[in-house]
Amino acid sequence: MKQQQFEATYQSVWDEITALMDDLDRKPRQRSLSVEQHLRFPALYRQLCSHYALARSRSFSPARVEHLHALVVRGHPLLYRVSGNWRWRVLQFVFGGFPRALRRQARYFWVALGAFLLPALSSGLACYQSEDLIYSLMSRSMVAQMEENYDPANDRPGVSRERASDTDFMMFGYYIRNNIGIGFRTFALGMLYAVGSLFLLFYNGLVIGGVAGHLSQLGYHDTFWPFVSGHGSFELTAIVICGAAGLMLGHALIAPGQLTRVQALRQRAFDALPLVMGAALMLLVAAFIEAFWSSSEFPPATKYTVAGLLWTLVIVYLGFSGRGADGTR
Amino acid sequence: MTEGSSVSSLDTRHRYEIPEGVLLQFRVAGPIVRACAWAIDLAWRSLVYLLVATLMIYLGGLGEGIILIGVFLIEWFYPVVFEIRSGATPGKRAMGLVVIQEQGLPVTPGASMLRNLLRSVDFLPFLYATGVVSMLCSRRFQRLGDLAAGTLVVYRDEPSAFNDPPPVQALKPPVSLSEEEQWLLLAFAERGEGLTRERREELAGLVAPVTGRRGEAGVNALYAYAHWILKGRR
Numbered sequence: 001m002k003q004q005q006f007e008a009t010y011q012s013v014w015d016e017i018t019a020l021m022d023d024l025d026r027k028p029r030q031r032s033l034s035v036e037q038h039l040r041f042p043a044l045y046r047q048l049c050s051h052y053a054l055a056r057s058r059s060f061s062p063a064r065v066e067h068l069h070a071l072v073v074r075g076h077p078l079l080y081r082v083s084g085n086w087r088w089r090v091l092q093f094v095f096g097g098f099p100r101a102l103r104r105q106a107r108y109f110w111v112a113l114g115a116f117l118l119p120a121l122s123s124g125l126a127c128y129q130s131e132d133l134i135y136s137l138m139s140r141s142m143v144a145q146m147e148e149n150y151d152p153a154n155d156r157p158g159v160s161r162e163r164a165s166d167t168d169f170m171m172f173g174y175y176i177r178n179n180i181g182i183g184f185r186t187f188a189l190g191m192l193y194a195v196g197s198l199f200l201l202f203y204n205g206l207v208i209g210g211v212a213g214h215l216s217q218l219g220y221h222d223t224f225w226p227f228v229s230g231h232g233s234f235e236l237t238a239i240v241i242c243g244a245a246g247l248m249l250g251h252a253l254i255a256p257g258q259l260t261r262v263q264a265l266r267q268r269a270f271d272a273l274p275l276v277m278g279a280a281l282m283l284l285v286a287a288f289i290e291a292f293w294s295s296s297e298f299p300p301a302t303k304y305t306v307a308g309l310l311w312t313l314v315i316v317y318l319g320f321s322g323r324g325a326d327g328t329r
Numbered sequence: 330m331t332e333g334s335s336v337s338s339l340d341t342r343h344r345y346e347i348p349e350g351v352l353l354q355f356r357v358a359g360p361i362v363r364a365c366a367w368a369i370d371l372a373w374r375s376l377v378y379l380l381v382a383t384l385m386i387y388l389g390g391l392g393e394g395i396i397l398i399g400v401f402l403i404e405w406f407y408p409v410v411f412e413i414r415s416g417a418t419p420g421k422r423a424m425g426l427v428v429i430q431e432q433g434l435p436v437t438p439g440a441s442m443l444r445n446l447l448r449s450v451d452f453l454p455f456l457y458a459t460g461v462v463s464m465l466c467s468r469r470f471q472r473l474g475d476l477a478a479g480t481l482v483v484y485r486d487e488p489s490a491f492n493d494p495p496p497v498q499a500l501k502p503p504v505s506l507s508e509e510e511q512w513l514l515l516a517f518a519e520r521g522e523g524l525t526r527e528r529r530e531e532l533a534g535l536v537a538p539v540t541g542r543r544g545e546a547g548v549n550a551l552y553a554y555a556h557w558i559l560k561g562r563r
Contacts, residue, residue: 001558003515049349057542059508061515061559070486073353077434086438167390173397175403184405184446191450191473249477269477273443 003060014071016045021071026080046073096322097277103319105244105275108251112243115201115237120209127213134214137207143214150223168291175287179235183242183283187249187276192227194250201243209235226300227305229295230293233314234286240278245272245279282314343469343481345433353433357469357484358426360461363482369420374403401479405445412441417485427485440478447474493521499560500553504539511558518555521548 021042023033033039052068102109127133134143148154182200189196212263215224248268256264293306344354378404381399385392411418416427416435428436428444451460451472460472469481495518505516521529526545533540533547540550 046349049347051353053351059512059515061519062512063519069354072347072349072351073355073433073486076347076353080432083438130385167394170390170397171394173394173401175396177401180401181404185449188447188449191447191477196450221493234552238377250505266479269447270439273439276446277442 001058003058003064006051006055006058006060007064011295013044013047013051014068017041017048017071017075020044021074021078024051034175041075042079045079048072075098081296093274093277094281096324098274098281099318100323101271101274102244102278105248105271107239108247112197112201112240112247112320115198116240116243119202119205120212122209123206124209124213126251127210128217129213131217132213134210135309137210146211147215147218147220150220150227152220152223154223159164168295171295173290175290176284179239179287180280181281183239183279184276186239186242187246187272187279190246190249190272191245191253192250193248195248197243197246200246201240204239210226222300226298226307227294228304230310231286231290233307233310234282234289237314238282238286241275241279245275248272248275336484340373341468343431343483345431346395347433355429355481356486358424358442358482358484359470360464362424362426363421363464363470364425364457366418366420369423370407370418373419377403379534408445408448409438409441412436412445413438420495421482422485424483425485428480428482431479431481436480440480444472444478444480445476447472447477450474490536495515495549497556498553499556500550501557502539502554503541506554514551514555514558518552519550 020033020037023031023036024041046138048068048071052065053073055065055068123133123137127137138146186197186200189200212224212228215221249265249272252264252268253261259267289310294303340358341357343357345353346354357419362485368473378400382396386398387400408418410419412428413436415422416429421427425511429442430436430440436461447462451457451463451474453459457472460474463472463476464470467476471481475481502514517532529548530544533551536546536551540547542550
């Protein structure tokens with residue numbers, strides 16, 4: 001069959017499938033073709049593919065081959081795309097998907113927790129015993145700033161004097177940008193053979209532990225601990241989870257097993273993604289607590305009670321949410 | 330279309346065979362065009378920052394909070410939102426690029442999230458140095474984020490307008506032509522009118538020993554052969 005005969009015979013098929021694809025590109029409510037016409041799409045698409053193959057093998061003109069190729073490329077996602085109700089998937093993720101994903105990767109979580117907690121505890125103890133040690137971790141001005149923030153004479157502990165007039169909402173924005181950014185970076189730097197994630201966990205552990213030790217040693221218990229104990233539940237856990245996700249990337253690169261490094265990376269990266277997304281949601285909650293609850297003026301006893309509840313909530317949520325009767329863990 | 334092995338090893342096209350048994354082909358976008366797209370996006374982003382900041386500055390603490398949340402969202406989610414909606418950020422769209430899965434499907438939300446989270450590694454130590462090295466090392470210009478997410482940045486190929494060869498009387502070529510030679514003739518007939526007259530005649534002049542004509546007449550002879558190939562004897 002020569003090209004012009006081929007075109008004359010099949011032009012109607014190409015016109016029909018083009019009209020169908022135009023219709024499929026519209027939003028469901030604006031579609032004009034009937035269901036029967038839509039059901040013809042797979043068959044038409046197979047026909048189109050064989051026309052394309054034929055046009056290539058017969059060396060038909062480049063523009064015709066290109067035209068058929070463009071139609072094939074356009075139809076492929078319309079036939080194979082996945083769509084669904086994303087709101088429902090978000091809910092499923094929050095109430096089960098995320099904790100389940102985390103429990104599947106528990107090993108990484110424990111390693112990340114160790115990489116954070118050990119330096120935190122040791123620098124905390126050390127700074128509690130020696131009042132100068134904090135200066136090896138932070139600059140003089142940062143220490144002064146932090147001491148001022150939690151000075152019992154400060155009327156709004158946890159918030160520096162210059163900032164005291166700002167609204168809680170501003171701090172909410174600040175915590176979101178800062179903390180979720182740190183979480184995302186802790187994950188992404190796992191690409192550097194896990195070194196980046198480990199470093200950030202280790203460094204944050206040192207500094208946070210050091211600050212806590214130093215302020216306790218100064219006798220600022222009643223301003224520091226009530227402020228941080230509440231949001232710490234969500235915040236610190238989430239940072240450790242981001243670190244765990246970063247470790248997964250690093251592990252794939254260091255020990256890809258029987259896969260190539262890129263294949264291993266791809267698998268682990270998609271396993272790690274729910275952890276990062278879940279941790280981002282936790283950091284959002286933490287920012288909310290930190291901005292509106294931690295800075296509020298309730299007596300320490302109330303703060304500690306709420307903090308206890310929040311820590312229990314985090315542990316129960318991550319440990320048990322989404323464990324189903326069907327044996328999913 | 331004949332593709333010798335020497336050609337395909339130089340070629341940056343990404344091929345993917347779909348279940349229907351045909352090959353999809355995509356032209357992969359290189360670092361330069363992607364850097365241009367990024368610069369355009371940067372300009373757009375800066376504009377949005379400015380707008381948000383000027384609007385919100387009057388709201389005091391509340392406004393500052395909204396600015397900070399806005400900055401956070403733009404920093405991390407600007408590309409994700411556009412890629413999920415249409416496959417390309419405004420910058421990529423302007424450069425005629427689109428992000429797809431390696432399987433030729435539109436980028437999924439998860440893959441888009443992943444490639445954009447890992448942007449912060451590709452950026453290291455400055456201005457996407459890591460990303461560029463990764464692109465140059467991978468066969469398909471993928472930065473680390475693309476490798477992990479299994480995504481590609483390709484040209485959005487708009488099918489070229491159909492140029493039917495100029496209407497001339499079909500003529501049987503004087504010598505028998507191989508399939509590849511026929512294909513070259515068709516390509517010439519389709520693209521000929523898009524070239525300058527001088528170039529057209531120069532190209533036709535290359536086969537003057539076959540057509541026996543030069544200049545405009547030589548071009549028309551080639552068009553006539555192309556018609557014969559398209560139509561056959563009738």
